[in-house]
Amino acid sequence: MNRTELRFALHLIGFLDSVEGFEDGMVKLRDRRWLVWHPDVMAALFRHDRDLRHPPSRTLSPLLGNRSVLWLDGEEHAKYRRTLAPMLRGTRYQALIDEMVERSIAELPSGPVGLAEWTRRLTLRITGRILFGVDDEELLAAFTRWLDRRLGSRVRTLAHRYLTPGTTRFDPELDRMLLHRAETAEPPALAAFLPPEDLRDQVVSLLFAGHETTASATAWTVYWIDRTPGLAQDLLGDADLLEATIRESLRLSPPATLAGNRMSADGMVITPSIYLAHRRAATYDHPHTFDPTRSPPPPGAFFPFGGGVRHCLGKDLALTEIRTIVTALLRHRRIHLNTQRSCTPQLRGAAMAPPPSLAMVATCRR
Template identity: 30%
Template sequence: MQDLSPPDTQPALVYFSSPKALEDIFTAKPEQLSAGRGNQILQALLGEHGIVLLEGPAHQRQRQLLMPPFHGDRMRSYVQVIQEITTQVRSGWSVGTTFAVRPAMQSISLQVILKAVFGLEAGPRAEQLRQVLTRMLDGFSSLWGAMFLFYPFMQQDWGAWSPWGRFLRLRQQVDTLIYAEIAERRAQPQPERTDILTLLMAARDPQGQPLSEVELRDELITLLFAGHETTASALAWALYWVAFLPEVRRKLLAEIEGLPPTPDPMAIARLPYLSAVCQETLRLYPIALSAFPRVVKQPLEIAGYALEPGTLIMPSIYLAHHRPAVYPEPKQFRPERFLERQFSPYEYLPFGGGDRRCIGSAFALFEMKLVLFELVSQLELALVNPKPIRPIRRGLTVAPSDRLRLRITGTRQGATGLYEARCPTPTT
């Protein structure tokens, strides 16, 4: 047994990626590992009551209240929202159009969240919230911006032009808009609505208590932060691989063309090769390199290593997804591997694991499949620059750079695959 107790007062930081170690971490008891303590750097952004910062009974209560809107038949209620927004964004493109992929996917994912999660229809409040949220989140998109979360001494308000001062003012604008929306819903309840905010406002814990306004705000910001940029980056990577690898595109189109002209959205979500493309996308370049860190609370052994209290544990998603023993030729994009076998939650974990697994994972995959289906079935896409694209750090996540651009070379008629037009020469 190897002793990893720190030699001085600095806590040890240990990365784990083997399936056995990840199983030990994700099945550890609450009195052994703390997950909320390792996420305190996000408190300024998410608030004290965001689910990723909570521990014990408080965490369990929030998770039970948040889970129902993201599973089961609720998925059907979001179909029209996802399809309409994707069609709206796509309608601005024509044959010959080139576009930066990640920003375009970010536009789709943000609008989906504002409508499906916040329930905001087109109007002044929705547009204002979209603009302010974009500016606030973009502030953390660079490595420099993310450093403000990691180093509290940098969190100094030196006025509206200072980085932290600008963030605080944008956060206040976001809070004002969210609390105004909550107050309006309280005053004029519409229980027939299916957006997640309405469902959360109606939710009650076992003691019959609802979420407070502050808890609602913190959870909405958490859902936005966790599901906005991440879904956009995953979609951008998926489109890249479909455009970069002709064989992947051919197989995906062949599967799509096997559907009726107006397929059931749930049938789309069950397409095996489409699902495998999404899974392989999240395997090769997981949006989060690591799952939520854990802090050791009492002496613990993981995969033969003795860990002392205070040790910070990082479950590495990236390393787990690139283990040759689990994924032969791990650097190759090969969706077929997900058709050949099933992987355990300790081998494949794009959404984390244990009781900290992302509650919106089903929603994110559902959105990813519908958007990808809509774009691939309707458009012929080609890379503007055929050179391989490398991932870059974007705040706390990993994404393709904005140099990833696609050109519309033709259009297709729905799932029938009937080709309509082709752009003979590049046009920008």
């Protein structure tokens, strides 16, 4: 591993910030591996995505498993997406989401609560209900502990990735609990449609992908609303402004910094950077300024949910959850965050969340 790739691996955000000004929108990480973010390159890459391979993540594949839909290719990948897509339509679960959001807001304590922790707990509850049909706090708590032991800090993530590479990080007892819930779910969300040998990997993948980035995106949206004077009041009853606010939060604070590796037939690895594409000065005026009134960007310049054949299956569900949570919070609570001008992100794998120190105080509206 050369110095450039080492910096990319050990200090991801700092490295991305250091190359932000590269006008050609790409940097060589090592021989035959490039980090790219120029919009023209991204648009072309996503257009030809079906012709590329999608190597597993060295961080996530030992957790999610090699049979995860996130790593499959070709017709097998397309078949899984066709199977899973109907499960992940946001409007299908609006009543369930409303119910769980209202309950979680009602349970908010009077004192400070970690914003990212609260949104992760809520979105995991929603994902668990969608997959299993029931609330199982014991199971979800066990899943959270398992995930936090591996991704809960940058040090844990790097240790998990580099100290014992090539080994799985499965927890047999947790897997037993997850499979039992999946196999007894009413109505059967997964077990009736997936082969038994793939069920564990898809359940874990959907639980992880179904809540982690949605939670981060929701927390960042609340953060930017709090940072923008008058915006919270303006958002009440203005659906268009809410959509623009969420979109701008996804631009400036994307919940994933990278969009997954692509590999050409001759072995060239290309890693798209969402973070850098969204902050490119040649694309966005004043790219570090939060501005919901921005005009739509050109193709290839905005892809918070990835792109090509790997675009996030849960995009619609995620946006439904973000809208619902933010709207309910603003309607029922006055939100104050204990933040200064800067808010250093916490990396959980390649996902980017607000730090645990960012606390929310939610007081009842009179």
